[in-house]
Amino acid sequence: MEDLSSLSRSLHEILKAPQGGESLASTVEGYLTTAETSTKTAVCDILLELLAEGDEPSQTDKKQVILSDTSLTYLPLLLPLSTSIISSKELVCLIAEYSKAREVVLGLTEGIQSIVDRAEGYQVSDDEGDFEDEEIAVDWPGLIEEYESIIRCLNVAIPRLPNSRSTPTLLSLSESVSISLPILSHQATTISARILLKELCGLVNTIWVWVQNTSDKGGEQRAILFTMLFESITLLGYKVDAKLTERWFLNTFPKFKNMPTSQESLEGWEAGQEFLDLAWSTGQTLDFTPSDIVHKIIDPSHLTVHSSLASLNLISSQLATQDIMTLLPSLVSPMLLDDSMPILCAALSGSSVDAGVAYTWAIVNYYSDSKEGTVEYDNASMLLELLVPLTAQHPSSLMRLALFKLIGGIISLQTSAVNKIELFKQLLEPANPFDNIRIQSLSLLRETISSKEVLSSVLVEILFPILFVSPSQQDLEDNPFTYSPSDLPNSPYIPWWTECLTLLWFILDFDKEDVTGARKRSEGDDGMRAWIGGIEKKLKELQVFLRDGNSEDNNEFGGADFMVMRFEDALNRVRRVTFTHA
Numbered sequence: 001m002e003d004l005s006s007l008s009r010s011l012h013e014i015l016k017a018p019q020g021g022e023s024l025a026s027t028v029e030g031y032l033t034t035a036e037t038s039t040k041t042a043v044c045d046i047l048l049e050l051l052a053e054g055d056e057p058s059q060t061d062k063k064q065v066i067l068s069d070t071s072l073t074y075l076p077l078l079l080p081l082s083t084s085i086i087s088s089k090e091l092v093c094l095i096a097e098y099s100k101a102r103e104v105v106l107g108l109t110e111g112i113q114s115i116v117d118r119a120e121g122y123q124v125s126d127d128e129g130d131f132e133d134e135e136i137a138v139d140w141p142g143l144i145e146e147y148e149s150i151i152r153c154l155n156v157a158i159p160r161l162p163n164s165r166s167t168p169t170l171l172s173l174s175e176s177v178s179i180s181l182p183i184l185s186h187q188a189t190t191i192s193a194r195i196l197l198k199e200l201c202g203l204v205n206t207i208w209v210w211v212q213n214t215s216d217k218g219g220e221q222r223a224i225l226f227t228m229l230f231e232s233i234t235l236l237g238y239k240v241d242a243k244l245t246e247r248w249f250l251n252t253f254p255k256f257k258n259m260p261t262s263q264e265s266l267e268g269w270e271a272g273q274e275f276l277d278l279a280w281s282t283g284q285t286l287d288f289t290p291s292d293i294v295h296k297i298i299d300p301s302h303l304t305v306h307s308s309l310a311s312l313n314l315i316s317s318q319l320a321t322q323d324i325m326t327l328l329p330s331l332v333s334p335m336l337l338d339d340s341m342p343i344l345c346a347a348l349s350g351s352s353v354d355a356g357v358a359y360t361w362a363i364v365n366y367y368s369d370s371k372e373g374t375v376e377y378d379n380a381s382m383l384l385e386l387l388v389p390l391t392a393q394h395p396s397s398l399m400r401l402a403l404f405k406l407i408g409g410i411i412s413l414q415t416s417a418v419n420k421i422e423l424f425k426q427l428l429e430p431a432n433p434f435d436n437i438r439i440q441s442l443s444l445l446r447e448t449i450s451s452k453e454v455l456s457s458v459l460v461e462i463l464f465p466i467l468f469v470s471p472s473q474q475d476l477e478d479n480p481f482t483y484s485p486s487d488l489p490n491s492p493y494i495p496w497w498t499e500c501l502t503l504l505w506f507i508l509d510f511d512k513e514d515v516t517g518a519r520k521r522s523e524g525d526d527g528m529r530a531w532i533g534g535i536e537k538k539l540k541e542l543q544v545f546l547r548d549g550n551s552e553d554n555n556e557f558g559g560a561d562f563m564v565m566r567f568e569d570a571l572n573r574v575r576r577v578t579f580t581h582a
Contacts, residue, residue, distance in 0.1 A: 002171075003554065004238065004357050008046045008050075010027070010051070011024060011028070011050060012050065014018070014027055016146070016500070022099075024066060024068040025066075025073045025074065025076070026073075027177060028043055028047060028074070029073055029074075031043040032044075032077040032078070033082075034079065037084075040081060040085065040088075041085050043051070044078070044081065044087040044088045044091060045084050045087045045411070046093055047066075047087075047091060048087045048090055050062070050066070051063050051066060051091075051094065051257075052463055056331050061095075063094060063098040064098055067094060067095050067098040067099045067368045068098065068099055068100060069099070069100065069103075069137065070083070070095075071095050071099035071100065071103045071104045071107045072103050072105045072106065072107050073109035074091065074092075074095055074096060074164065075104075075108065075110070075111055076093050076107070076110065076111070077093050078095070078483050079092060079111045079114070079146055079150065080114070080146065082145075082146055082149050083141075083142045083145045083149075084142070085268050087179065089149060091109065092149060092153060093149075093152075093153060095107075095152035095153075096108070096154075096156040096157045097156055097157075099157075099207055101157050101160035101161045101162075101360075102161065102162075104153070104157040105154065105157055105158065105161065105169065105173075106350055107155050108150045108153055108154055108157065108249060109172055109173065109176050111146075112147070112150055112176040112179075112180050113179075113180075115143050115146060115147055115150075115180060116159075116179055116180050116183060118138065118139075118143060119138055119140075119143055119180075119183045119184065120183075121136055121138045121559065123138070131323055131342075131490060132291065139188040140184075140495055141189075141192070143184065143266055143453045144184055144187065144188055144192045144196070145192075146147055146251075147180065147184055147196070148192070148195055148196060148199055148207055151196070151199040151200060152199055154179070154203055154206075154419055155202050155203055156569070157282070158203075158206050158207055158210055159209070159210055161210065163214050163215065164214065164215055165212045165214060165215055165216045165544060166207075166210065166211045166214035166215075166217070167216055167219055167220060167221060167224070167534075170207065170211070170221055170224045170225070170330075173207075173228070174224050174227055174228050175229050175464075177200070177231060177232075178227070178228075178231060181196075181200075181231055181232065181235050181236075182235060184196075184241070185235035188236065188239055189239075189536070190239055190240065190241045191273070192274045193236045193240055194239075194246060194272065195230070195240035197232055197233070197236040197237065197240060197275045197279060198275055198278060198473055199237075200228070200232040201229070201232065201275075201282040202279050203228070204225050204228055204282050204286070205282055205285055206231075207221075207225060208221075208225055208285060208286060211463065213464035214434070215304065217251075218524050219368075222287075222470050223288060226286060226288070226307070228482050229279070229282055229283065229286070229310070230306040230307045230309075230310035230311075231277050231306050231310075231311050232279070233314065234305075234306045234310045234311075234313065234352070235306075235307040235319070236278060237279065237310070237313040237352075237355070238313065238351045238352050238353070238354060238355065240271075240272035240275045240276060240444075241268060241269070241271075241272040241419055241506050242269050242272030242276050242317065242354075243265070243266055243268075243269040243272070243354070244268055244316050244317060244319065244320060244354045244355060244357075244358040245354050245358045245361065245402050245403075246269075246358040246398045246501055247266060247269060247320035248319050248320045248358045248362065249361065249398070249401075249402040249405070250262060250266070250362060251320055252365060256398075256401065259398070259401075261398060262398055263363075264399065265396050265451060266398075266401070273317070273320075275513070276313070276314075276317035277317070279313075279314065280314055280317055280318060283314055284324050286406075289328060290328050290331060291317050291331065291344075292311070292334075293311045293314060293328070294311075294331045295341050295361075296308050296310075296311040297312055297315070298336070298339040298340055298343075300342050300343050300346075301383050305346050305369040307349060308343040308346075308545075309343065309346065309350075309355075309553065310344055312344075312347055312352060312355050312356060312359055313352055313355040315327060315328070315359060316355035316356075316362075317355070319359070319362050320357050320358075324362040324363065325366065327535075332363065332366060332373075332374060334367075334372055334373040335373070336363055336373070336376065337360070337364070337367070337373065337375045337379070338362045338375055338379050340359070340363075340374050341379050341383075341563065344356050344359070344360060344383070344386075344560040345382065346386065347359075348360075348383075348390070349386055349387040353390060357387075357402070357403065357406065360383065360406065360410075361402065361406050361409070362411040364406060364410060364413060364564075365409065366397075367413055368409060368412060368413065373411050373413070374414070374415060375410060375413050375414075377414065377415070377416075377419045377423075379421060380410050380411070380413070380419070381413060381422075381423060381426060383410055383428075384407060384423060384427065385401055385420070386425055387407055387410075388407070388427070388432065388434060388437050388464070389434065390403055390405065391403040391437055392434035392436055392437050393434075404437075404444075406438060407427070407441075407444070408447070408448075410423075411423045411424065411444075411448065412453070417454045417455075417458060417459075418458050418462075419463045420453060420454050420542065421454050421458055421459055421463060422462065424441065424444075424445050424448070424454075424463060425442040425462055425466065425534060427444075428441055428442070428445075428463065428466055428475065429466045430466070430475065434521060435492035435496065436492070438492075438496065439492065439495050439499050441507050442499040442500065442502070442503050443499065445463075445503060446502070446503055446506050449506065449507060449511075450506075450508060450510065451559045453483055455511060455515050455516060456515065456516065457515070457516055457517045459507075459516050459518075460517050460518050460521055464518075464521060464528075467502065467503070468504070468527065468528050468531040468532075469498050469527075469531060470526075470527045470528075470531050470534065471528065471529035471530060471531075471534040472564065473527065479494040480497075481534050481537075481538065483538075485538075485541045485542050485544070485546075486545065487543035488538065488542060489542075489560040489563065494542075494563045494564070494567055495563065496537050497538075497567060497570075498563075498567045498570045499570075501535075501567075501570035501571055501573070502573075504518070504522065504568050504574055505570065505573040505574045505577060508522065508577045509577060517563065519578065522574075522578050523578055532571075532574070535571065536571065539564070539567055539571060542560075542564050542567075543564060543568075546560055546561060546564060
């Protein structure tokens with residue numbers, strides 16, 4: 001690379017010559033297309049220094065001369081460098097401010113397409129005899145940062161556009177965002193998602209102000225901007241980590257705030273909420289009303305679900321601080337949860353889980369308090385199908401608690417005891433692969449029985465055949481009664497049997513008039529007697545195994561002595577309230 005001082009002199013001399021701006025652009029272009037990073041950095045630094053020389057009027061004149069007609073030359077070269085060369089990013093910002101606005105917008109739009117091309121991760125091989133595309137590594141953080149710069153520069157350039165027709169420009173920009181954002185959003189971190197959402201909301205606001213003075217205002221601009229906003233919220237909103245469900249849950253049920261992990265689970269939500277509030281205010285700028293929100297949630301577009309998912313995210317973003325009836329006055333109908341099922345299925349099985357759970361919980365809680373709504377059995381069953389895996393696998397303990405309590409709330413909305421029991425069957429049957437949920441659901445069932453909501457013979461008829469299965473009727477592929485004493489402590493069966501015994505004892509003790517028929521069945525049914533006899537045998541095997549072992553065995557099995565002690569206690573309680581003997 002030539003000496004920096006001589007390079008600087010060369011650029012100064014070129015600028016002083018007639019039509020110096022064009023000659024300078026051509027020269028700079030040559031330097032920026034070299035392979036040497038040091039050369040590119042030096043040229044960017046010198047060009048920036050050149051633009052900063054002199055007093056303010058002189059600087060402005062120089063920027064207009066050098067940058068006015070050169071955006072389409074400079075932008076394709078400077079944008080890819082803007083994430084690694086600071087002066088390159090500053091030059092891009094100056095181009096957005098001083099170059100002709102139409103050319104800047106065109107150059108930035110082409111820059112978005114360049115990002116898409118690079119994000120696809122392929123380049124054509126230099127070997128003329130090889131026509132295969134060669135996969136290359138993608139610098140996702142760099143591409144996302146470059147994308148942020150482009151959106152930021154669009155916010156600078158668009159207000160300078162002439163006040164002619166705005167629709168063609170909007171359609172082009174909307175298409176660019178629709179193509180690029182789905183690719184980049186998947187790779188965005190929490191921080192980059194927040195920045196992108198902020199910049200895109202700012203872009204929507206900037207364009208909305210500009211179009212008010214264009215010749216075709218009042219046309220389809222609002223719809224185009226809504227599309228851009230909805231895509232941004234749907235693809236980025238769930239990544240800003242605003243912890244919507246957990247905050248709503250603790251505000252609604254403050255008794256859980258004292259849990260050791262509650263406050264730890266909420267750390268960092270303020271920053272995420274700030275960007276969702278910005279999206280909410282941007283929607284209000286476009287006159288997005290509560291009625292619009294509900295309509296889009298219950299009537300998803302067959303073309304795209306972005307508007308419905310964005311509406312769900314928007315309303316959920318406000319639920320932690322506002323009651324749903326305040327947000328949606330007179331719009332929470334007794335059928336709102338049923339009507340919302342199509343979009344809730346998309347949210348709970350996709351990325352908008354937090355928004356979907358917060359929205360569902362808010363409606364379920366309102367229905368429970370007001371007694372003015374319900375959910376059809378088929379929809380309740382579908383919600384459980386979606387919520388159970390989330391409850392079992394979510395990394396946040398507070399979120400798992402909120403989800404499990406929501407499952408109980410959904411069951412409680414059923415007006416028929418049979419429907420409630422069928423939903424419990426869905427949770428308890430072996431087809432549910434999440435053993436921890438099956439075990440926890442037994443305690444939830446006890447709570448429901450204590451309220452006398454399901455105290456009927458149907459309880460025994462439907463649930464006992466899946467809870468108390470004799471050894472001879474067990475699944476041949478996984479029969480716990482064939483497990484060795486060394487295998488049982490690491491299986492779910494000891495806590496499962498313990499909770500089943502606790503449930504049986506509770507029913508027998510609580511239902512003193514034997515409305516359910518549980519006492520009659522436990523004392524006279526051969527299958528029940530065989531089940532109790534089978535678990536008594538396994539208990540004795542476990543006790544002998546642990547007694548004859550050593551302390552290392554107990555440590556290996558994670559406190560097996562304590563588990564077996566609880567198991568024995570549950571069995572003894574059942575013995576005390578029945579005449580059943582193995």
